[in-house]
Amino acid sequence: MALRCPDLPFLPGYTFNSMLGRTRFNMDPKFDFIGDGVPALIEKVKPNMFGALSDKYPSIYPRGEVAEVPSWIAFDKQILCFDAFFKETLQEVRGAPYNVRQVKIYLFLEDGTIQVTEPKVENSGIAQGTLICRHRIRFPAPMDDNFYEMIDLNLGKEVEFYGRVFKITNCDKFTRNFLNRCGIAVPDPLNTPSDPYNDLRGQECSNVKHKMKKREDSLGKFLANDRKVLRFYGYWDDQETVYGYLHRLEILYYLADDTIEIREVREDCGKTSISMFLHRDKIPKTFNGLPMPGANCTSTVLNVLGPGLQGGRFIEDPISCGVEVIEYYCEKDLFIGSVINCYGRKLVLTDCDPYTREYYRSKYGLNSLDAIALPEDKHAALKVEMKERELPPWNGYGSYEDSAQNCITVEPKAPHRDFKKFLNLDRVGLDSHILRFRAFMISKIPENCTRHFIVSFYLADDSIAVFERGIRNSGFDTKTFFARKPMALPGQEVFTSKPPVTYTSQHMYIGAIIIVNSFVFELVAADEYALRYMEIHDYQYPKANIKVIMGKIRDKLRPTYKDFVAENMPKDGQSTIPYDTLREKLIGILGDDFTEHEMITISRAFPGDVFDKIKYNREQIRAITLTELKKGLWDDVTRLREYFWMRDPERRGLLPKDVCYVVLRACRLPLQKELVEKILEVIQKDEQSNLYYEDILNFVNREICRLADVEPVNIKHDLSCIKDIEYVPYRFIDWCGFNNFLALEDTFKQQGPNTIRIQQ
Template identity: 75%
Template sequence: MTLRCPDLPFLPGFTFNPMLGKTKFNMDPKFDFIGDGVPALVEKVKPNMFGSLSDKYPSIYPRGEVMELPPWIAFDKQILCFDAFFQETLQEVRGAPFQVRRVKIYFFLEDGTIQVTEPKVENSGIAQGTLICRHRIRLPTPMDDNFYEMIDLNVGREVEFYGRIFKITNCDKFTRNFLNRCGISVPDPLNTPEDPYLGLRDKENPIRRKTGNKEEDALGKFLKNDRKVLRFYGYWDDQDTDFGYLHRLEILYYLADDTIEIREVLTESCTKTSSFIFLQRAKLPKIYTELPSPGANCTSTVLNVLGSGLQGGRYIKDPLACGLEITEFYHEKDLFIGSVINCYGRKIVLHDCDPFTKQYYGVKYGLNTFEPLALPEDRQAGVKIEKQERELPPWNGYGSFEDSAQNCITVEPKAPHRDFKKFLHLDRIGMDSHILRFQARMVSKIPENCTRGFVISYYLADDTIAVFEHGKRNSGFDSKQFFGRQSIALPGQEIFTSKPPKTYTSQDMYVGGTLIINSFKFELINADEYAFRYMEIYAHQYPKSNIKMIMGKIRNKLRPTYKDFVAENMPKEATTIPYTTLQSKLIDILGDDFTEHEMITISRAFPAPVAFPEKYDRKEIRAIALTELKRGLWDDLVRLKEYFVMRDPEKRGVLTKKECYTVIRGCRLPLEKEIIEKILEVIQKDEQSNLYYEDIINFFNREICKLPDVAPINIKHELSCIADMEYKMSPLIDWCAFNKYLDLEDVFKEPPSDNTIQCLKGKQ
């Protein structure tokens, strides 16, 4: 549009070009870019001709006074809301010709679209929500060429949308203010007529409105009454039936969810050995006829609205629960002293309650008398009931006795029960293996079997025995497991009985004893240091290692002839006596009642100082180790040193014996466990018995003090505990200490000699 002078005619030459003198020809955009390629709406508000920065509501002012904006920007998110109703004819309801349905009409200013919705009413019986979707609606015929505009909607008017007449009765505050500013007068709100159909439903006789099941506030009840329990004491008299007795019960009523739990209180007349739950926690019905069918206690009902003939069917939840059977349960009002409750056919009488229950009923129900009732006579009171052990059928020989007995106790196959407390107490703990190892030989009529060597291990954790054979070189017998680990039954007892067989115990394991395992007879001839030491520590369990019991037995036998015994066996020069000499004298006095294990216990209690030369010194052990490393092609001292240094972050140069053993085993040195133990015994140690790992590295270095290779030996046998048993046997016993422990000086009637007095005093 070009500017012109109104006094001049609108002819060429009388108009002016508005572009004269203008240097910027770009348009004022309403959109701009924020970032790289991200479009966004930018509102650049400029002062109008009146100096105002506001460009909103352009329809209120005369055209040209403000800058014009598109309606979808000017009226964005501005909606006119009207309340209206329409009548719907009801032909099937007698007494209600129509019903009134309330709706809301929304007019969107930005594009002139209309939407009609009906607010949802609970239990209305009709589908509610959006009646007319948002779109532009045409006027009724014959004005259907035009659409409804803002001026067509106002309070008191009637509009027709698709054949339905809507009466507008009210509008919201924004709509009223907007129409008034536009110059449109809005009348006062109108009253919506009453719905005759709803009035008919609210009456008592013709139609009663039904509602669905209302859920109880279980959470609120739980938070209010949690940990609050009413405790009653009752009884169930079952003495008239066979094996019946007077059941004393404890009834617990949980206020949080109205459930009941019943426990039985043990009495002397009760045959039960432990308390048990008489009734698990649940709601207790007042009337019990039979067990409920599956799904009878379900809280909701499912209806098949299409029948079973159609494939798949159509199932919905029944909100009215038409077929639901109401079950009455016991409530706190039904429980009081003297009441009788039906617990699934058993009549339980309440005769007393605890103080909290009395206080609860006193505060809530105003009760103040809680006198307990007398219990009926207990006919079994004072009658001593003998406990009978379960008698199992005799063992048939299949499987172990424990496994067969477990299958007889329960139908469900289960593993036999172990003594778990004993297992935890006597299982391996660090260096304590709780395994007693004995050296044994086989007693047989075959001469070759008598030369075979065995190691019998007794496991204290489960009283099982394992036998391992150490085969000697060129004997024809290999080193292998001779008998697997299991319990060994004592010989000479009946096998196919209902009682469990007696097995070997740890008290049967002693040097000089015999064991019969699978018809093989073994004689125990020695034991390792751990077995001797363990039995001496727990001497109250092992009489053969109890020095007090052994010396007491010898004291009783020697009391009449003690003078002759001392005079005959007293050494003339030294204060020691040979092991074999004292053993033969004690056997002559005690006979078969004296065993080899008891003699070993005496020698360990009164040892004479004897210097035993090492069977293998450090040099010989190093030669054996270097020979084994050479045969295994191992030469990785750098890696071994690296692992030792990594284990020693403080750079002290020492490690514990366990850590050194772990490092050697972790580096996969081709050495047996026995030779590693011997190596760690000869390594240099500090005051705390820690090992210098630099000495271990030098021990495996062939360049330091080179040694020749040695002939192959049986390392498992030569360096095992059996070799130590055979080698380290104390040959001498301290005679003076032995006599001092006997303490029989009062048997002398005449003054003893000086040598005798010196021996009787013993070493200080």
């Protein structure tokens, strides 16, 4: 910037405009790193001719002892608050030469700005609020080159802002602690002098002795007691009058405004209905008839001067002369056994809810709030018992639910569903709540017996869907064989008024025979989810409950247990028995009471063999990863390293597994989440299972140890967790575990491992 030459006079032609030739008028920001690798915008401070940032005072903190961060970050939302006062001269008031006005002085540490505000006082007659807006304030002349700073404000000092002198008397706790940490001693608070003008007004007001109308703090009471309701139960006995009966009432007392609402509970033909007995309002203790017009007005007008109320003047009665005081029922008048005069009707309170009992116990110390009995209802014997509605028989049009709903109401409405069951058993993530079984059709036609079907049972609404899986060159296509629908059990009457009994989840198990739309299916297998769900909820499915199954076998084997063990003892030192052998023995003992599903449950509880699951090693997973990255045209290892550094400011090189997963997904690598999970499984770990993210960077870097591209892989199926837990039927059963669980060995002791492996 060009400067004016001090030797030349300050005249046109002898000065130079600093803006000549300048094309950019924006601020000069500076981007830098705060801390360890955190980018941020920092103010660019220009020092003076001596190299210091301030002409008056040096920095409070020594350089190098604190982090060099911008002031708007270091002192964000940190404000020093001082209490002060100034004297304002009064010329027109006798006996009060000045007025003492108390203010608040705020110093914003982030930019050194100062704001002066005066708390508003009701009916003060002075325009109060913000006296000086927030900005940097200069010293009075001749030191107006400098600004007020933090060390210029302290208790007992007088500061001059624009010709007005403020004396600081006190500060808050934060300000005192902050100044003490900076090495500035803060004196004790000073007393504010009395205001002669307010003292004069107080003497004048005390001479006027009259009774003013009291005002209740209705807003404060509403805010403290909003949504707090006391609930009482009572009755009004009107049986002595003609057509009268015993009214059962529910009294609600609202603590927010002391109003009472009364509801009547009726029972007609077994149904309970609630009607309004008295709308929410205050109930007077004494009722002398309806008030006259204007009797409930809150204020009284003494006289009116001038034509009309708008163009004239009127005087309001502040003492409220002649106003009748009406007492209303409050919470102290309500207790069990009390009688309320509700506009001439005597209501008796007999009981209350638990919240009301706790309220009276905590506030008034009443612990004995026992309910009292209701009087005898003389018309109870005349009530007609509710009979179950008999619907006409179903005519075959539409579903039974639609026909029944149309018979109940004239207006057509959709049938109601079990909404609670739908919320509990609807699909939640991977938990589908669908039991899937593989089935074959039982038919007299040989071609139908070779068809493959998938039977799905939906737990949300007990509906069944059948899907056919076509086999090549079989003549049958892959399609939906039977749409999702609740299916009635066979052997029921169709055209009746009773709803049909449908299949439930307890009817679905391996070996069951179901009839769907006159087609007979046999369930021969189930997926892993169905078997797992039944085993977890074994209290609902006895054929998947290993304790129930083994208890049934134990009762049958008790007389012939030794012969059973001698016949099925494994030979050649083995501890397993073939699945088919044990199945034939148990069928011979239990007969038709033993199903295939129960045998599968036994094999899953006592597995005798473990199949080696196909797993990918590190090199195979890396080859698949590099192939996917190449197809996605991703090659930004540098940016990925920066994201890991932001998560690891200490540069330890270790991050938890979940943090690494978030970083990889946030960088939008063209990898499916199943592949990302497999990558994190093969990465190097420390003793606390933290991952070395440098190994992840080398893992996805194609420039390090290049590998050949692999053939396309079905990642969602081959690398998913569902593939790892895919159901595989066991060929052998652990004989030792099966025998030990029976616990029938009295004299015969089976040698072998004393372990019971039960899959949960």
